[in-house]
Amino acid sequence: MSEIQRKDWISILSKTETIDLKNCIENINYTKDYKIIYGPNVGSIMIRARLGGNGDPYNLGEATLTKCVIKLEEGTTGYSYHLGRDKIRAEYAAVLDALMQDNNYYSKLQSMILDLKDKINKKENHIINESNSSKVDFFTLVRGDG
Amino acid sequence: MYVAVKGGEKAIKSSLKLLEKKRKETGTKSIEINQIKEQLSFAVDRVINEGSLYDKDLSALAIKQSQGDLVEAIFLLRAYRTTLERYAYSTAIDTSKIIIKRRISASFKDIPGGQILGPTFDYSHRLLDFSLMKEDEINSYENINNQEPKNKEFPSVIDYLNNENLLEQEINNLNDNPFDVTRDPMKFPASRDQWMQILARGDEGFLLGLSYSAIRGFGSKGTHPFVGEIKYGIVDIFISPDELGFEICIGEIEISECQMIDQFEGNKNTPPQFTRGYGLTFGYNERKSMAISIVDRALKSEGYGEEIKFPIQDQEFVLYHADNVEAQGFVTHLKLPHYVDFQGELNLIRKLRNEILQGKKL
Numbered sequence: 001m002s003e004i005q006r007k008d009w010i011s012i013l014s015k016t017e018t019i020d021l022k023n024c025i026e027n028i029n030y031t032k033d034y035k036i037i038y039g040p041n042v043g044s045i046m047i048r049a050r051l052g053g054n055g056d057p058y059n060l061g062e063a064t065l066t067k068c069v070i071k072l073e074e075g076t077t078g079y080s081y082h083l084g085r086d087k088i089r090a091e092y093a094a095v096l097d098a099l100m101q102d103n104n105y106y107s108k109l110q111s112m113i114l115d116l117k118d119k120i121n122k123k124e125n126h127i128i129n130e131s132n133s134s135k136v137d138f139f140t141l142v143r144g145d146g
Numbered sequence: 147m148y149v150a151v152k153g154g155e156k157a158i159k160s161s162l163k164l165l166e167k168k169r170k171e172t173g174t175k176s177i178e179i180n181q182i183k184e185q186l187s188f189a190v191d192r193v194i195n196e197g198s199l200y201d202k203d204l205s206a207l208a209i210k211q212s213q214g215d216l217v218e219a220i221f222l223l224r225a226y227r228t229t230l231e232r233y234a235y236s237t238a239i240d241t242s243k244i245i246i247k248r249r250i251s252a253s254f255k256d257i258p259g260g261q262i263l264g265p266t267f268d269y270s271h272r273l274l275d276f277s278l279m280k281e282d283e284i285n286s287y288e289n290i291n292n293q294e295p296k297n298k299e300f301p302s303v304i305d306y307l308n309n310e311n312l313l314e315q316e317i318n319n320l321n322d323n324p325f326d327v328t329r330d331p332m333k334f335p336a337s338r339d340q341w342m343q344i345l346a347r348g349d350e351g352f353l354l355g356l357s358y359s360a361i362r363g364f365g366s367k368g369t370h371p372f373v374g375e376i377k378y379g380i381v382d383i384f385i386s387p388d389e390l391g392f393e394i395c396i397g398e399i400e401i402s403e404c405q406m407i408d409q410f411e412g413n414k415n416t417p418p419q420f421t422r423g424y425g426l427t428f429g430y431n432e433r434k435s436m437a438i439s440i441v442d443r444a445l446k447s448e449g450y451g452e453e454i455k456f457p458i459q460d461q462e463f464v465l466y467h468a469d470n471v472e473a474q475g476f477v478t479h480l481k482l483p484h485y486v487d488f489q490g491e492l493n494l495i496r497k498l499r500n501e502i503l504q505g506k507k508l
Contacts, residue, residue, distance in 0.1 A: 011382075011395035044230040045396070046326070047200065047383060048238040051338055052424045053302065053405065055316030057238040058324045058339035060346050061428060063200035063383070063399065065233050079390060081233070083383060083397030084201065122292035124245050127380070129291045131246050134263040138255060 004113055009100050012117045013093040014082055020116060021092035025099075028108045032073045034095060040068035040080075040087035066090040072098045169213050182206035185284075191400075191429030192216060196470060197223025198328075198347040200399055200428050221471050237384040237393060241403050241426070242302055244379040248432075251303045252373035253407060259300040264378060265430075303375035304405050304422070313407070313420045336461045341445050345438045346427060348468030354433065356458045357440035364456045365444055371423065374405035378430050402431045406439035413451050421450065 004012075013021065045065040048057045068080045068090040078098025080090045099105040100113070170176075183190055183206045193205040197220045204223060212218035248264025251257050263269070307313035325340035327347075333340070345353060361370065380400055386393045404425040412418035423443030425435035444458040457463045467473060 007392055007394055014395050014397050042230065043233040044199070044227065045234045045236055045383070045385065046232060047236045047399070048324070049241070049342075049426050050238045050316075051342060052316040052422055053241050053403065053426075056319055056321045056324070056339060058342045059235075059326050060239075060343065060426060061195065061198040061200065062227060062230075062232070062328075064204070064230065065396065067233055079387070081385060081387065081394065081396045083399065085203070125292045125295055126290055127245055127247065128295040128298055129293065131248070131262050131264055131379075132260075132295060132297070134248075136261040136263065 001110055001114065004110060006101065009113050010097060012113055012120065013080065013096055015120050016116050018086060018089040018092065021089060021096060024096055024109060024112050025092060027112060028105060030099060034073065035071045037071050037077065038067065038069035040066050040090040042066050042085045068094040070094045070098060074102055076101045177210055179203060179206045179210065182209055188430065189216060191431050192350060193219045193223060194428045195431055195434065196220040196347055196349060199223050199227045217470050217474050224471050234385045234387065237386065239381050239383065241377065241381060241401065244300065244377060244381050246300050246377065246379045248378040249300055251375045254303060254306065257303050259297055304407065307420060314422055332465065334461055336465055341461065341465055342442065344465050344468055345441055349470035349473065350434045352468055353437040353441055356464065357437040360440055360444050360458045365458055371406045371408040371440060371443065374407045376404050376432055378402045378432060400429050402427045402429065402435040404435040404439040406443060408443045410450060
C-alpha cells in the first residue's frame with residue numbers, strides 16, 4: 001500500500017463528503033475526547049487567478065471557507081480548511097488530519113483514505129468521460145478530382 | 147433645511163408582509179434550495195459572480211429570498227460577504243489543470259484533446275418545451291462510466307500562436323499584492339489587476355452591451371475578435387497556511403475562461419501581431435467570460451497607444467458603472483423621500499417664472 005503524505009490526505013479529505021469522513025472515524029472506533037482549539041468557523045478566502053491565464057495574479061472573488069483546529073487527547077493537532085460552510089465536515093476532517101499523524105491510527109486509516117482517493121478519481125473520470133462523449137468528430141468532404 | 151418626519155411604521159410593516167405574501171400567494175410548494183441550485187443553475191452562477199462570493203447554497207437562498215430578482219440576490223450575497231472574516235488568499239488558480247466540462251476553439255478546428263461541446267444551449271432549437279409545463283419527476287442520470295479516460299490533458303490553444311511569436315505575451319511583473327476593490331479605493335489610470343477584478347463582479351448585462359458596442363464599431367478598431375479558446379470545468383483551490391508551512395488543496399470550484407484574440411496593427415516598437423483579451427468567471431458563465439475578454443482588450447487600448455474614442459475604452463466610464471449593486475443603489479435612491487429638495491426646486495422655478503412673466507408685463 002502506498003504511503004500517503006500529509007499534504008495529500010488533507011487534499012483528499014477536502015474533497016470528501018461528510019458521511020464518508022464520519023464513517024472513517026467510526027470504523028476505527030475512535031471514541032476519545034478531543035479538544036476544539038478553533039472553530040469550526042465560517043470565514044472567506046479571496047480566490048486569485050492570473051491575468052491572461054498565465055500572467056500576474058489578480059483577485060477574482062471570494063468564496064466561503066470553514067476552518068477548524070482540534071487537539072487529540074494524545075496531543076496531536078489537526079487542521080482543516082474547507083471551501084463552503086459545512087462545519088461538521090470541517091470538524092471531522094480536522095480530527096482525521098490529527099489521527100493520520102499518529103502512527104497507530106495511520107495504519108488503521110491508510111486503506112480507507114486510499115479508498116476515498118479512488119472514489120474522487122472515479123468521480124473525476126466520470127465527468128471527463130461524460131464531457132468526451134460530446135467531443136466533435138470532424139469529417140472533411142473532398143470535392144473535385146483532387 | 148432638513149425636517150425629520152416620523153411615521154409610516156405601520157405602513158412599512160404591512161408592506162413587508164405584502165412582499166412575503168407575494169411569494170406564496172396561492173400556497174404553492176416552497177422551492178427547495180437544492181432545486182434552485184440544480185434547476186436554475188445559471189441564475190445561481192450569475193449571482194455568485196456578481197455577488198463576488200462563491201457559495202452556491204447561499205446564492206440559491208438569495209435567489210429564493212429575493213423572489214428571483216437577481217440584482218437583489220446579488221445585493222444580499224454582497225451584504226453577507228461583508229460579515230465574513232477573511233482567512234486566506236488562494237494560490238492563483240491554474241486553469242490549465244482543469245477537469246473539463248466544455249472546451250471549444252473558434253480559431254482552430256483540430257486542437258489536441260478536441261472540441262468538447264459539453265452542456266450548451268448552442269445547438270438547442272430555442273423552441274419552448276411544453277413538456278416541462280407538467281414534468282412530474284426528474285430522473286437522475288445513472289449512467290456511470292468511471293474508467294480511466296484516454297485523455298485528460300487539454301493544452302492551451304493559444305500557445306500555438308505563442309510559439310510563432312504571433313501573439314502578444316503576458317508580462318510577468320511578479321506583483322504579489324494585486325489590487326483589491328473590497329479594500330482599496332479606485333484609482334486611475336487603473337491597472338489590469340484592478341479592472342479584471344471589477345469586471346469579474348460587474349453586471350453581465352452592462353458588460354455584454356459594452357462588448358457588443360465594440361464589435362459593432364464603437365470599439366478599439368471595430369474589428370472582429372476570434373475566440374481562441376473557451377473552457378468550462380472544475381479547478382482545485384490551494385492555500386498555504388502559515389501554521390502548516392506547505393500548500394494544501396481546500397476544495398474545488400467551477401470556472402469559465404475565455405481567451406479572445408484580437409488584431410493589432412503594430413507600432414514603432416512592435417510589428418503587427420495578435421493581442422489578447424481575457425475573461426474568467428466563477429461557475430458556468432460563458433457569455434460573461436466572453437464579454438469580459440472583449441472589455442479587457444478594449445481597456446488595454448491605451449497601453450498599445452491606440453486612440454481612446456469610445457466608451458468601452460474609457461476606464462472611468464467602464465469601471466465606475468459596471469457594478470450593479472452600486473448602480474441600482476444610486477438609481478433607486480431617487481424613489482426615497484426628496485420632499486424638501488423638491489420643495490426647494492419648486493420655489494426656485496416659481497421665482498424664475500414670476501420674474502420673467504412680470505418682466506414681460508413691464
